[in-house]
Amino acid sequence: MRIKDARLRALRDAPYAFGAGAFEEESAFPDSYWHELAAQVGGAVAAWRDRCVNFVALDGERACGTAITFLCPRVEGHAYLTALWIDPEVRRCGLGRQLIDAAIDWARARGAKHLRLWVDDTNPSAVEFYRALGFEPTGERQPVREGSTEEQSCFALGLSPVQRGVGEETGKDG
Template sequence: MISVRPIAPHEWQKYRDIRLQALQDAPDAFGSSWAAEATQADEHWSTRMAAAAASDTDRALFAVNGGTVCGLVWCKLSVAEPGVADIYQMWVAPTARGLGAGRALLDHALAWAKSRGAQRVRLGVTVADSPAMQLYRSHGFAPVGQPEPLRAGSALVAQAMELNWGTPSAH
């Protein structure tokens, strides 16, 4: 059974390990790379998790299966654009794929964003007929704008997608 919970500040090492595992497992799914993040000092990781836990604008979540962390997602409210949230770092371990971990992570991130007043949620996904693309579409995300390079020097392209709940008065 998959459960989802916030990442506690003291779990920065587990967060680091899962993040690096994600970057190794799915290098074509992220704007960052394992090489760019693997050299970060412990202080970077611990500070990142402490800041997220103390923030009203960040929500970092783990998916857990039988006591083992098997997935990650980060949701952040935009400071520059009130009512907008962004989803980053979405990943599910190969051993947990097909068990609903991605759906559970996305559901929790979206519920959190909505509870904080978000009317739109944005994310980027590598253009492919992938489980990730299917998951986002099934939740109502639609492409916005033109695909852009995943990162400098990459032949892959990422598509910005958005879920729009509209204005609060519309509900």
């Protein structure tokens, strides 16, 4: 199952980004968990249909990058990016930027005004990556998980509305 394979490779590769112990925890999940996740991000679950997407960059059949984007169920206009990971063999080739661009287009097309994400304090290179792409800290902080002393910070990018051509907007030729 590609979604499981890519997620477990990401967790094993980058515990500083996804939490120490996350690989051990998620690799023990039953296949039903991965089938349900695939159904949610694949549009098969009504509550998440067109509100959640899993972008996958492929090298042949193998995933070399992933990212999940979803519309916040609580705050109108907020979209979130999570689980971004690029295979170390193909980092600094622009793939991360491409997945972010895809997430921006997807979120903006669904009316989101902000694309938000959380970065662990243990992951300063991701902070540099997000800053290079225009994300800025919102000042919000929270523990990486309930009861943890480690923290993460929220970053956000404002999304301008989709620009429409004059002909498209008016339905006239000129």
